[in-house]
Amino acid sequence: MPEQRSALAAVYRPGRIGAPEGPAAVILSERLSRTLVQVCGWRDSFPQLCRGLEALLSCAIPGDGLRAVSHAGRSIFRVGPERLWVAGAADDDLLRTFVTQAPGEDAVVTEIGHSRTVVRVAGAQARTLLNRGLPVDLDHSVFPVDAFAQSVIHHIPVLVHRTGPEGEAVFDVYVTRDYAVSFWEWLTRVAQALGGQIREAE
Amino acid sequence: MLRIACPYCGERDQVEFTYGGDAASGFPALADADLDRWTDAVFIRDNPRGEHRELWQHQHGCRQWLYVVRDTVTHAIQSVVPARDASPAAGADGR
Structure with a gap:
């Protein structure tokens, strides 16, 4: 990067x-020293996407645009109904890997930290x-x-x-x-x- | 100054929103070439006294489009729902 x-x-x-x-x-x-990743999905498959993210990040995914969830140096924001921001340290290997992996058709993952x-x-x-x-x-x-x-x-x-x-x-x-x-x-x-x-x- | 209760972000100040026009007026089908109907749809607006159905975008918040029912006399907002959950024909409150 x-x-x-x-x-x-x-x-x-x-x-x-x-x-x-x-x-x-x-x-x-x-x-x-921060990185920011945006995860967007679609209405019908977003709950399933969130369940996958919960397993990956070992924490709950916020359900509203009022409170973030902070865990293990990351903060997760629900910035839209089917849009999340995940902020973490610049050397967060999990986030870096997450961005480079093919997300499939259920999500669009974009590194927007810059x-x-x-x-x-x-x-x-x-x-x-x-x-x-x-x-x-x-x-x-x-x-x-x-x-x-x-x-x-x-x-x-x-x-x-x-x-x-x-x-x-x-x-x-x-x-x-x-x-x-x-x-x-x-x-x-x-x-x-x-x-x-x-x-x-x- | 209006305060609009965004279904996603909570009650927020008007400066975060952009007015998107009359939600009750529809447009003719794209294949419809009737000039009067298009002129009416694009330029002619009612100016009701009382309940008005309108579109707002929470531009600086969640970016979502909202159907808002607002009283043009008192500015009291009766309902706010995501535009994707309400058909234009039914109106913001589903009626």
């Missing part, structure tokens, strides 16, 4: 933004930062760990996933590569007002 090149390479500058001292209210980092930029937003003000543009309530009571939402920020389509650990505000934002720089400009501009830190890409 070709080496992934960051869409943010020209604008990504680790360091403090906004307040130069004190604790960072938001911590931003790009997650480069078409998405993943930005992690963490810190005490992470929710405040995202809600400056995201029309989804991110309060823990209605958006707990593994909740996700496909929505729009600054007219840019995003998928926002609340990751662990429990009790902390950590969100992974999946942005289409074409809009990654625009999203990053919006994110860092709003983060400046709150005071934050940009960490080295993971």
Whole structure:
């Protein structure tokens, strides 16, 4: 698989933004070491496809577009009625094998990791930062760990996933590569007002 | 601002959706060359006061097309179902 090149390479500058001292209210980092696989099926055969995936990934397949299932370093999102995203580490051998294997006629499997930029937003003000543009309530009571939402920020389509650990505000934002720089400009501009830190890409 | 309860993603803000037009109006068969019928289907729309059946796409969410029954006076949404589960003739609520 070709080496992934960051869409943010020209604008990504680790360091403090906004307040130069004190604790960072938001911590931003790009997650480069991720892969993302899309699995699409057909209505009549999708339940059977899910059963096969459950056996392969050793976990349940989510039944709705509200909660992801995270297991063994992977997160599975039901992004449409018969469409799944499986996110995992870039060196996830199972996912890499899965993409290269012929899926048969019941599924279309596509590696789409290079078409998405993943930005992690963490810190005490992470929710405040995202809600400056995201029309989804991110309060823990209605958006707990593994909740996700496909929505729009600054007219840019995003998928926002609340990751662990429990009790902390950590969100992974999946942005289409074409809009990654625009999203990053919006994110860092709003983060400046709150005071934050940009960490080295993971 | 409307809030539409997507059957797949839950209640979401209008900015995630794109209006897809009147769901109650159909189109003539492709082999039908009658100009009046096509003009009527493409350009002429009712402007009802009250219940209106319409198509919306959850463009920034699950990308699914939905049949929505909305009151044009109050904006109250009466029902939302996946378009693939409701025939245009029957309407969004299956009636």
